[in-house]
Amino acid sequence: MSSRRAVITGLGVVAPNGLGAEEYWKALLAGESGIAELSRFDTSRYSARLAGEIRDFDGAEHLPSRLMPQTDISTRYALAAADWALADAGIDAGAGIDDYDMGVITSTSQGGFDFTHREFHKLWSQGPEYVSVYESFAWFYAVNTGQISIRNGMRGPSAALVGEQAGGLDAIGHARRTVRRGTRLVLSGGVDSAFDPWGWSAQLAGGRVSTADDPERAYLPFDGAACGHVPGEGGAMLVVEDAESARERGAPRTYGEIAGYAATFDPSPGTGRPPGLRRAAELALADAQLTPSAIGAVFADAAGIPAFDAAEAQAVREIFGPYGVPVTAPKALTGRMYAGGGPADIAAALFALRDRVIPATAHTTSVPDSYGLDLVLGEPRPVRADAVLVLARGRHGFNAAVVLTTV
Structure with missing residues (x-):
C-alpha cells in the first residue's frame, strides 16, 4: 500500500467568490469577498444576517432536468464541482479506467437542509401526500457520494464522512488511503449549504456565528477583535489518483501529492490534556516524512473566536516556533464552508x-503579539516552497491535517 503515491489531477471549486477552481484562486489573490447580507429569505428578525452566499449559480445550467427535483442545492453544487474536477483531470468515457476502479468519497456536515425544509413545509401545510418521494434520500449525508457515483458510473470503493469542518480533509485523507490500497482514482471532497430559515437557525444556535453587520469586520481570523465566524456555502471536489496510473493515461496535469494526512480527537473537557490539533499536524508531517522547516505555509482552520484562534496559534507556534511559518486563512473571503472549507x-x-504565492488573510488587521503568528496580511506573499500544511477543526473535537507537496 505505501508504495503507491496519491496525487491530485483535477480540481472543481464552487465558492461564494468564484465558480471554478481558477476563478476561485483569482478571487483569493485579488481579495474579492463573497460575504454579504443573506438574500434567500428575510433575515431581519435574526441575530446574524451576513453569509458567504453563492449568488450566480443556476443548477439547471449545469445539470440535466431530471436531477433538479431530486437534489438539494448542496448536491447540485457537489455534482457541478465533480463535473469540473473530472473535466480538469481529463476523465471521460474514453479515459480507459474501469468503473470498479473509480470511487467517490465525500463529506458534508449539514445534509440537505433546504430540500428537507421545503418538504416539511408541505407536510405541515398540505399533508403527507404532497411530500416528495426524493425526501427519502435528498437530505442524507451520503447522498452526494451516491449521486456523483451514479452520474459518473463510478462503482469502486466509496464512502461518506461527517466531521463538520474537519470532515472535508478526512474525506481527502480517506481517498488517499483508498488509492494506496489499489483503487486507481477517487473523486473526493466536501460541500455544504444550509441557507434556508431552518438551516440558518440551526447554525445560529451553535453560538459561534458573528452578529456584526459590517462584512469587513464580521469574520476576523486571528484578530484581537474576532467575534465569531460568518457561515459560507460551497466547497470543492478533487480527483485523487494513483500517480503511476495518471502518468500512464496521460493526465493533463498533476497539481501535487497528498504526502501526509492525520486525524485526532480532542480529549474530554476538564481532563487537562491539550487539544489534538498540534498532534494531528505533527502526525501528518511524520506521515509525509518532512520536518517543520520544509513547510512553506500553513492554511489555518481560523475559527474567528479568540479562544479557538489562540489555541490554533499555540499549536502552530509550538511546531514551527514563534513567527516561524507564514499562515493564511482564505476562508475569510468566503465564510466557513464547513465540510467544503478544507477541500477549498x-x-x-x-x-x-x-504559482509560488500565498493569498492574504482578508480584513484581519491586528494580530495579538501573544499568538506569535506570521499571518499573511494585506497583499499576497511570494513563497518558495515545495510543501504546505492544511489544518481543519470540527465542532465537538475533530481535528485533521493534510500535507501537500509538489511533484
Missing part, C-alpha cells in the same frame, strides 16, 4: 505551490 483550502494550497 486544499485547492488554494495547490495553486499556492504552483
Whole structure:
C-alpha cells in the first residue's frame, strides 16, 4: 500500500467568490469577498444576517432536468464541482479506467437542509401526500457520494464522512488511503449549504456565528477583535489518483501529492490534556516524512473566536516556533464552508505551490503579539516552497491535517 503515491489531477471549486477552481484562486489573490447580507429569505428578525452566499449559480445550467427535483442545492453544487474536477483531470468515457476502479468519497456536515425544509413545509401545510418521494434520500449525508457515483458510473470503493469542518480533509485523507490500497482514482471532497430559515437557525444556535453587520469586520481570523465566524456555502471536489496510473493515461496535469494526512480527537473537557490539533499536524508531517522547516505555509482552520484562534496559534507556534511559518486563512473571503472549507483550502494550497504565492488573510488587521503568528496580511506573499500544511477543526473535537507537496 505505501508504495503507491496519491496525487491530485483535477480540481472543481464552487465558492461564494468564484465558480471554478481558477476563478476561485483569482478571487483569493485579488481579495474579492463573497460575504454579504443573506438574500434567500428575510433575515431581519435574526441575530446574524451576513453569509458567504453563492449568488450566480443556476443548477439547471449545469445539470440535466431530471436531477433538479431530486437534489438539494448542496448536491447540485457537489455534482457541478465533480463535473469540473473530472473535466480538469481529463476523465471521460474514453479515459480507459474501469468503473470498479473509480470511487467517490465525500463529506458534508449539514445534509440537505433546504430540500428537507421545503418538504416539511408541505407536510405541515398540505399533508403527507404532497411530500416528495426524493425526501427519502435528498437530505442524507451520503447522498452526494451516491449521486456523483451514479452520474459518473463510478462503482469502486466509496464512502461518506461527517466531521463538520474537519470532515472535508478526512474525506481527502480517506481517498488517499483508498488509492494506496489499489483503487486507481477517487473523486473526493466536501460541500455544504444550509441557507434556508431552518438551516440558518440551526447554525445560529451553535453560538459561534458573528452578529456584526459590517462584512469587513464580521469574520476576523486571528484578530484581537474576532467575534465569531460568518457561515459560507460551497466547497470543492478533487480527483485523487494513483500517480503511476495518471502518468500512464496521460493526465493533463498533476497539481501535487497528498504526502501526509492525520486525524485526532480532542480529549474530554476538564481532563487537562491539550487539544489534538498540534498532534494531528505533527502526525501528518511524520506521515509525509518532512520536518517543520520544509513547510512553506500553513492554511489555518481560523475559527474567528479568540479562544479557538489562540489555541490554533499555540499549536502552530509550538511546531514551527514563534513567527516561524507564514499562515493564511482564505476562508475569510468566503465564510466557513464547513465540510467544503478544507477541500477549498486544499485547492488554494495547490495553486499556492504552483504559482509560488500565498493569498492574504482578508480584513484581519491586528494580530495579538501573544499568538506569535506570521499571518499573511494585506497583499499576497511570494513563497518558495515545495510543501504546505492544511489544518481543519470540527465542532465537538475533530481535528485533521493534510500535507501537500509538489511533484
